[in-house]
Each structure stands twice: as C-alpha cells, then as structure tokens.
Ligand SMILES: CC(=O)SCCNC(=O)CCNC(=O)[C@H](O)C(C)(C)COP(=O)(O)OP(=O)(O)OC[C@H]1O[C@@H](n2cnc3c(N)ncnc32)[C@H](O)[C@@H]1OP(=O)(O)O
C-alpha cells in the first residue's frame with residue numbers, strides 16, 4: 001500500500017549550523033568542540049534579532065488538548081513531519097540506512113552511528129563509529145551496587161520500573177553532579193553532561209540484560225561486556241541471543257531508528273524537562289523512561305503483541321481480512337484503543353513501521369511467519385476501519401505496530417520486556433539533547449498554566 005519512497009521524499013541539505021558532509025578523523029569530543037561554537041552563535045543571533053517574531057497562536061483547544069500542535073520546544077537532533085515522518089538532522093530513515101556505518105558483520109545502522117549523527121549533526125566515518133563502539137564497550141560494566149540493587153528487586157516488578165530504578169541509581173557516579181557541587185562554570189556544563197551521557201548509553205545494555213536475565217532466565221549466567229563488540233552486539237550477547245545474527249541485526253535497526261522523535265514526545269519531553277532543572281543525565285533519563293512506560297507511548301509495543309496474539313488465538317490461526325475487521329470493531333466497541341495505530345503528530349504510516357516491514361520482507365523466515373503476516377494484514381484493514389470509526393486523526397500504524405512481532409519470531413517472546421529495548425534506544429536522542437541543552441544554556445522549563453475558571457475569565461475579558 002505504501003512504499004518508504006512514497007512516505008519519505010528525500011532531501012540531502014544539512015540544516016543550518018551543521019555541516020554534515022565533512023569526512024573527518026576527529027574524535028567525538030573534538031567534533032563537538034568544533035560544532036558547538038557555531039550553534040551557540042546562531043542561537044545568540046536568533047535571540048537578539050528575532051525574539052519577538054510570532055511562531056503560532058495558542059488556542060483553548062491546545063491548552064485542554066495536551067498542548068497538541070503548540071510549537072514551543074527547541075530540539076536540535078530531529079524534526080517530525082506529519083506526512084514524511086522523522087528526519088535525523090535532515091536525514092530520512094532510508095538516507096540514514098544508506099549513509100550511516102554498520103557493524104563489521106552487518107548491514108543495518110549501527111546505533112553508535114546514529115548517536116554520533118544525533119550529537120554532532122555529522123555522518124561519522126566507519127573509523128569514528130568503531131572508536132565510539134570501543135569507548136562504549138570500555139565503559140559498559142555496571143557498578144557492583146547497581147547489580148546488587150537490580151538483583152534485589154522482585155521479579156514481578158515490571159521491567160520498565162526496574163530499568164528506571166537502575167538508571168536513576170547510576171547517578172551515584174555522575175560527573176555533572178560531582179562537578180556542580182564543586183562549583184563548575186556554566187561553560188563546562190556540557191562536557192560533564194557528555195561524559196555522563198556516554199556512560200549512561202554504555203551501561204544500558206548490561207543494565208537491561210541483567211533485568212532480562214533476572215526476570216525471565218533466573219539462575220542462568222550473564223555474559224560479561226566484550227570489549228570487542230559494538231553496543232548491540234554486546235546487548236544481544238548478554239540477553240543470550242549472541243548467536244542469533246538476525247535478531248542482533250534487527251536490534252541494531254530497531255535501536256537506531258527509535259533513537260529520537262523530536263522533542264515533544266512524552267519520553268523526550270519528560271527527560272528534557274527534568275534536565276532543565278540541571279538534574280544530571282541519569283535522573284533526567286530515568287524520568288524519560290517512566291514516560292515511555294505508559295501504554296499510550298512506548299508500552300504500546302507490548303500491548304500490540306498481546307492484542308495480535310489474542311487475535312490469532314481467537315481466530316484459531318485462520319485469519320481473513322473480514323475476521324480482522326470484526327476483531328478491530330470488537331476492540332473499538334469495547335472502548336479500547338487499537339494499539340500501534342494513531343499518533344499525536346504523524347498523519348501517514350510511520351516510516352519506522354515501513355522500515356521494519358521492509359526488514360521482514362527481506363527475510364523468508366519472517367515473511368512466512370503467521371504473526372508477521374498478521375501485522376501486515378492488519379495494516380491492510382485497520383486504516384479503513386479507523387476512518388469509519390471516525391475518531392482518530394491518524395488511522396495509520398505507528399512504529400509499535402511492527403516492532404514486537406520480529407522479536408517474538410526470533411525467540412524473544414517475553415513481551416513485557418519489549419519497552420526496555422525501546423528504552424535502550426530512546427537514550428540516544430534524549431542524551432544528545434541534554435548535551436545541546438547545556439551547551440546552548442537552555443533555561444529551566446516552566447510553561448504557564450491556567451485553571452478552567454481563569455480561562456473562562458480570560459475569554460470573557462476579550
Ligand atoms: C512510540 C509511540 O509512542 S507511538 C504511539 C503508541 N501508542 C499507541 O499505539 C496507542 C494507540 N494510539 C493512541 O492511543 C493515540 O493514537 C495516541 C495516544 C498515540 C495519540 O493520541 P492523540 O494525539 O490524542 O490522538 P487523536 O487526536 O487522533 O485522538 C482523537 C480520538 O481518537 C482516539 N484514538 C486515537 N488513536 C486511536 C486508536 N488507535 N484506536 C482507537 N481510538 C483512537 C483517541 O482516543 C481520541 O478519542 P477521545 O476523543 O474519545 O479521547
């Protein structure tokens with residue numbers, strides 16, 4: 001029905017302030033030192049010359065409608081177009097797939113390459129991506145007290161709650177916090193934020209794999225961080241799927257493309273808000289994870305799988321378009337949302353959904369799987385049903401509609417864990433923004449609120 005080319009028309013121009021095409025041998029820190037002054041200057045000029053320019057109106061519907069449609073956040077790494085979907089520093093997903101370095105033994109985007117792009121606005125060379133993999137692997141071990149903390153949690157506690165607790169506890173070693181206490185200068189904020197951010201991203205695989213082992217494979221060994229593997233190579237290995245090259249590749253793609261979705265999504269926004277108080281990256285991202293754990297946001301991927309498996313079970317494996325239609329209506333009539341469909345901004349099929357579907361199309365073992373087929377068939381039926389239902393502004397699938405079925409087919413069947421994988425990914429965008437927020441000196445976030453009475457008074461006075 002939709003190809004990714006139709007969903008995402010390509011542009012190759014780098015956004016102002018970033019010069020993306022320069023191949024370089026510089027390290028990540030040297031690259032950032034180079035690009036930050038130009039951006040600081042750009043923002044200073046914007047503030048001096050255009051502070052009073054009007055960007056949009058705020059209507060009562062925006063205030064009571066979850067601020068939907070208000071353009072009110074500064075976010076550097078990505079912009080979401082309602083029709084074309086996400087662009088990371090101007091690059092669409094297909095462009096990232098063409099340009100970003102992969103693992104030595106893989107074809108999918110390496111999340112380290114995505115992190116480099118999100119942080120610097122530049123496409124890294126293969127050597128730069130390898131250096132970053134190496135640095136992350138070197139920093140990947142967890143402090144012993146965090147291991148003990150995770151091991152002490154009840155296995156009945158949702159994996160996302162465990163993840164937020166673990167990430168929060170990592171702030172014990174925050175360079176930002178330690179230097180803040182010593183009176184660090186504002187100009188040094190971003191460098192310590194960067195160190196904490198890299199340490200956080202590096203430790204997420206060990207932290208998340210430990211939660212998986214504790215909850216789903218108690219008593220089994222947990223592999224140590226291998227200094228020669230990339231971030232996802234290590235993650236997959238520690239999850240116990242190191243021999244499954246297809247799953248490892250899928251995880252690389254999954255984690256790269258879920259990395260950022262501009263600033264207003266609930267996890268990014270929560271993380272940004274908390275960081276604006278100068279809380280360190282661990283505390284800030286822990287807040288982002290708690291937002292991701294809600295079923296209208298990241299948790300939808302576990303809900304999609306539960307829903308699709310229920311459909312498969314109820315229809316006894318023999319599924320026609322008409323059966324799917326009936327099942328969709330049953331869901332809607334019982335007052336539930338169709339998980340994996342609809343979006344706060346997108347008004348077309350999510351290009352991340354398309355990219356994951358294309359991954360399935362290239363692998364015979366996936367394209368013949370009944371569950372993967374069901375996701376595809378649901379996509380053929382659901383938009384018309386949702387249009388007829390007439391409520392959702394976007395009747396098309398979002399990324400969560402597709403992300404779980406591949407994990408399930410490749411043997412990672414514990415779907416209450418799926419949002420944790422999303423949580424490993426979303427850190428890429430959140431920490432990139434944290435570094436930029438400190439480099440640009442962005443202030444404490446504090447929007448004005450109104451009560452219903454105050455709004456009525458305002459309306460009467462106009
Ligand atoms: C990674 C991500 O976070 S992607 C999103 C993952 N979440 C899901 O897939 C859950 C299902 N989808 C939804 O609940 C919604 O579409 C959201 C939360 C994603 C977006 O919410 P909104 O921006 O408020 O959507 P929208 O403006 O279209 O909502 C209008 C109405 O349509 C309903 N609606 C929206 N999507 C759906 C859906 N998939 N199924 C049924 N009804 C829906 C809303 O609940 C709302 O109903 P109400 O007027 O009774 O409150």
Ligand SMILES: O=C([O-])CC(=O)C(=O)O
Pocket residue numbers: 260261264265266267344345398
């Ligand atoms: O953009 C949003 O609101 C939700 C989403 O798809 C994401 O955060 O990945």
